[in-house]
Amino acid sequence: MDLQQDQWWNDFQNDENAVILDVRTEDEVSEGTIPGAIHHDFYQGQDFLNALENLDKSKNYYVYCRSGNRSGQTCLLMNQLGFENTFNLIGGMNEWQGPTV
Incomplete structure (x- = not known):
């Protein structure tokens, strides 16, 4: 589900089952991240898919990247892998x- 910034952040803060997932590159991450985010680089191919498979499917994932494109693709991929939220x-x-930190 695509959410505007205010709703995304507010929902995350009020979600006891939430995980923030940053799918940017290492260089992008070095410019700053949203506090508490876990990082898996979208461009890592099979390693990225393996990392997604190892995540807890019972959690709610708040996903971001630089512009919203890779994170949108990640959400679709995660849904195909059995992630519900x-x-x-x-x-x-x-x-x-x-x-940011």
């Missing part, structure tokens, strides 16, 4: 106004 951050880090 994935939430894509529209606009990604390009438009992020929330906290």
Whole structure:
């Protein structure tokens, strides 16, 4: 599900079963991340797929990238892998106004 920034962040903060997933490259991550995010690089091919498969499917995943494209694709992929609750951050880090570390 694609969510605007305010709803994405508010839903995450009120979700006791939430995980933030950053699917950007290492270089992008070095520019700053959303606090508490776990990182798996979308461009790592089979390693990326393996990493997704190892995630807890009972959690709710709030996914972001630089612009919202890779994270949107990741949400679709995760849904195909059996994840029921994935939430894509529209606009990604390009438009992020929330906290970063």
